[in-house]
Amino acid sequence: MNNSQDKSFIYDEVSYPELCYSLTHPGRVAAIGTLLGLRPPAVEHCRVLEIGCAGGGNLVPMAHSLPGSSFLGIDLSERQIDSARQSAAALGLSNLQFRHMNLIDLDPELGEFDYIIAHGVYSWVPGPVRDRLLAACKRHLAADGIAYVSYNTLPGWNNILAVREMINVRTRHLSDPREKVREGREFIASILAMVPHPEQSPFALFLKDYIATRFRRFSDRSDWEESMLLHDELSTVNDPVYFHQFATHAASHGLQYLAEADFPHVMPNDIEPENAAKLQQMSLSVVDFEQYMDFVRDQTFRATLLVHDNVPIKRQLDGEKLRGLYVSSRTRFVRDEDGKEFFRTAEDARWPAEEAITSAALLHLESIAPRAAHFNDLFKAACQMLNLSGTPEKAASVLADDLLAAFCVDTQLVELLAYDPACASIAPEHPEMSSVARHQARQSRIVSNLRHEQAELDTTTSVLAPLLDGQHDRKALLQALASRTQGAVTITEQGAAKVPEGTTVDEALARELEQGLATLAGAALLLA
Ligand SMILES: C[S@@+](CC[C@H](N)C(=O)[O-])C[C@H]1O[C@@H](n2cnc3c(N)ncnc32)[C@H](O)[C@@H]1O
Known part of the structure; x- marks a missing residue:
């Protein structure tokens, strides 16, 4: 039983992009488990197994973020495992191991793991x-x-x-995988251009949306763009399933559905309340309800959390569970022309500024973003802002319930974590980027930030990245920028731009540096 198909394994020929996936981080997974009444293992001291870890793009930054935990990644591709080992060795990570092996040979002697990750594997391997x-x-x-x-x-x-x-029909004569992808992409774009009456055609609308959303662009890694299409869409095996089928399959192995890793997804936020109520009435179980929501949403992908079938799950959510978690927010306070006050994310998700304690807490989180605060510290900071003395229990409950409700709407409004990602809100005098991000920045502009999210460097921040080792102060960083720009200032994608009129070179460079550092801090790329 093997899916390497005798000859060379396709992942040895064309590697998968080395990227981190925020939702797989135990710090997020454990927070969801806590909300649902579990007592998940402490993420600071846990064992993690990633099956199909490719070149370690997910596990390397994860192991770096949790130095007290231990990590094992396995993959069938020798070339990818070699690359993963090289990254771990270059970064001196002693809590991380990689093994080149088939998942079917996983040895019971490896023992138990607190968190197991299999991202992008289930649909892409034979039954x-x-x-x-x-x-x-x-x-x-x-x-x-x-x-x-x-x-x-x-x-x-x-x-x-x-x-x-x-794409498969069009490229059936081609053997070079990269050529297949390039030809396939062009072909789909041509088909779209030929659809008659495209403005009235549901098929044209679908193709347009498909090209916009699924052909992911990486600014400096066209090889990754090709690799993603090749391994995701065009993989020899690609078997999508209905959610109820997956849940039944998991149940046959003694595993039960806990939730989606993208937690707001389990809420009918995007469905009209009366329709959500109808779906609820039609459903005999949580799995039914979620399946019906997938029908309504025409769902294409899921990242499902599973636990043993004897674990009691409390699906009635309760704000009290937040008290042991860390909270962060990516919102800004806004007062619109009509005097309405609310907190808004970059994607325009909104939370009304109605409860004083919640507004104070969100203002505090805005001031420390992208850092997180432990719920107790956040509550104290909000009480101080409102001059509330003692620890008023009612206000704490209001805050916890509100934060939970906002988390259920959008994790950019409120994110809950079971660990504290140690990132800076403001660039310190000697700014330091994590060694993982500096290592990654040598190969790509997409790096992993301290919250285990993908972040993209621009031209200025790419120039700064190698120097952000905590040893260089502003003066040294300015010198580096100056030598790079040679008297001109803004470093654009095209090269160096001229100093704006009325500004000295030194002033313009200093501004450029501060903007770059603020961007890095905002992207959770600088250590606290
Ligand atoms: C679509 S990629 C996903 C990689 C990675 N998890 C990610 O999301 O970035 C699938 C990965 O599963 C690995 N794989 C496929 N079949 C496997 C098997 N039988 N045992 C172990 N790994 C396997 C491939 O080598 C590949 O790295």
Whole structure:
């Protein structure tokens, strides 16, 4: 039972992009478990297994962020495992191991893991291997552990399967995988351009949306763009499933559905309340309800959390559970022309500034962003802002309930974490980027930030990145920028731009530096 298909394994020929995936981080997974009444293992001292870890793009920054925990990544591609080992060695990570192996050979002697991750594997391996994947999750998951398994879903994938088929037909004579991808992309764009009456055609609308959303662009890694299409859409095996089928498959292995890693997804936020109530009435179980929401949303992908089937789950959410968690927010306070006050995210999700204690807490989180605060510290800071003495219990409950409600709407409004990502809100005198991000910046502009999110460097911050080791002060950083720009100032994608009129070179460079450092701090790329 193997999916390496005899000859060379396709991932050894074309590696998968080395990226981190925020939702897989135990700090986020454990927060969801806590909300649902579990007592997940402490993320600062846990064991993590990633199955299908590719070149370590996810596990390397994760292991760096949790130095007291231990990590094992396995993958069938030798070349990718070599690359992962090289990164771990270059960064001196002693809490991380990689093994080149087939998941079907996972040895019971490896023992149990508190968190298991299989991102982008389930739908992309043959049925029998998929079955062994869930069997491995069951066998290796600690009694109170949580497994993360992502997969493509129906009905959303029905349309995408048609695109896959079109590309496969068009490129069936080509053997070079990269050529296949390039030709396939162009072909889909041409088909779109030829659809008759495109403005009235649901198919044209779908293709347009498909190209816009699924052909991911990386500013400096066209090889990653090709690799993603090749391994995601065009993978030899690509079996999307209905959510209820996945849940049944998991149940057959003694695992039960906990929630989605993207927690707001389990809420019918985007469905009219009366329609959500109708779906609820039609549903006999949580799995039914979620399946019906997938029908309504034409869902294409899920990242599902699983636990052992004997673990009691409390689905009635309770703000009290927030008291042991860290909270962060990516909102700004806004007062509109009509005097309405609210907190708004970059994507325009909104939370009304109605409860004084919650508004004070969100203002505090805005002032320390992208850092998180422990709930107790956040409550204290909000009380101080409002001059409330003591620790008024009622206000604490209001705050906890409000933060929980906002988290259920959008994690940019409020994010809950079971650990404290130690990032700076403001660039210190000797700014330091994590060694992982500096290492990654040598190969790509997409790096992992201290919150285990993908962040993109621009031209200025790419120039600064190698010098942000905590040893260079502003003066040294200015010198580096000056030598790079040679008398001109703003470093644009095209090169160096002229000093704006009325500004000295020194002033313009200093401004450029401060802007670059503020961007890095805002992107959670600087250590506290
Ligand atoms: C689509 S990629 C996803 C990689 C990574 N998890 C990510 O999301 O960036 C699938 C990965 O699973 C690995 N893989 C496929 N079949 C496997 C098997 N039987 N055992 C172990 N790894 C396997 C591939 O080598 C590849 O790295």
